[in-house]
Amino acid sequence: MARFVAHGSLRLDAVVPEAMNEEALKVLADGVCGVPYGTPVAEAFPEGSFSRRLVELDRVAGALRSLVGPDPLIDHHHVHIREPEGGTAQPLHGDAIIDVRPDAFDVQLMYYPQEVTLEMGGTLSVPGSHLRRTNETDTGRYQNLRGQTRLVCPAGTVVIVHHGIWHGGRRNDSAVKRYMYKIRFNPTVRQVRLWNTGDLADPAVAEELRTRFPWYENAAGRLEYHNRVRLWRALTGDDSFDLDHWVTRVTNRPNRVSRSHA
Numbered sequence: 636m637a638r639f640v641a642h643g644s645l646r647l648d649a650v651v652p653e654a655m656n657e658e659a660l661k662v663l664a665d666g667v668c669g670v671p672y673g674t675p676v677a678e679a680f681p682e683g684s685f686s687r688r689l690v691e692l693d694r695v696a697g698a699l700r701s702l703v704g705p706d707p708l709i710d711h712h713h714v715h716i717r718e719p720e721g722g723t724a725q726p727l728h729g730d731a732i733i734d735v736r737p738d739a740f741d742v743q744l745m746y747y748p749q750e751v752t753l754e755m756g757g758t759l760s761v762p763g764s765h766l767r768r769t770n771e772t773d774t775g776r777y778q779n780l781r782g783q784t785r786l787v788c789p790a791g792t793v794v795i796v797h798h799g800i801w802h803g804g805r806r807n808d809s810a811v812k813r814y815m816y817k818i819r820f821n822p823t824v825r826q827v828r829l830w831n832t833g834d835l836a837d838p839a840v841a842e843e844l845r846t847r848f849p850w851y852e853n854a855a856g857r858l859e860y861h862n863r864v865r866l867w868r869a870l871t872g873d874d875s876f877d878l879d880h881w882v883t884r885v886t887n888r889p890n891r892v893s894r895s896h897a
């Protein structure tokens with residue numbers, strides 16, 4: 636969880652079995668029916684359907700349970716297809732400047748049924764960017780950022796991202812049609828200690844939260860640490876957690892009146 640809070644994503648390589656990946660190419664080529672905003676998973680994806688079996692795979696279900704809790708709602712889902720030698724690169728963007736919730740977040744699941752090579756134009760994203768709220772494509776003028784990743788992965792990979800991560804679809808420069816299936820989930824419970832928290836006090840947790848990314852400049856990088864601490868406090872319910880006193884300093888608003896002025 637600390638790694639997700641620092642990176643803004645969780646990658647599960649080849650977590651979907653081969654037979655399901657083969658099936659997915661047919662299912663996704665046929666397209667998926669739209670789901671009204673806020674539909675419970677069980678209603679949106681009937682028992683036995685491909686989508687239901689995908690989100691119920693042990694590791695996928697475990698990750699979703701840890702991040703958004705039980706009974707999340709489907710915000711929307713969509714099959715993204717890039718034709719061979721097709722498409723144009725999307726400008727780098729964050730999806731929602733209006734979403735400034737400090738204590739809740741949606742996640743987007745991205746499933747890749749095929750092996751994605753560099754030429755196939757796997758999703759570009761910027762690790763550690765999810766808590767830096769920007770206005771949609773205002774970041775589009777950045778052609779490349781240090782530390783950005785262009786997804787290259789084995790078949791059956793699932794990536795779950797914080798909805799705020801800066802990302803962009805890429806052009807497909809290969810001769811292979813590329814499929815990606817996206818599902819966005821809304822939580823229905825407070826996102827507090829939803830995962831196995833037995834090791835919360837382990838120093839490795841704070842170390843993970845201190846992860847630095849190459850695009851951070853020294854002073855502005857502090858904003859990411861500050862935002863991570865605030866999210867970590869919300870997720871753990873521990874208002875004393877801090878990294879180098881950054882949040883403690885800026886939340887210090889004493890009420891006591893000095894006697895010399897009283």
Ligand SMILES: [Fe+2]
Pocket residue numbers: 728729730802
């Ligand atoms: Fe987007």
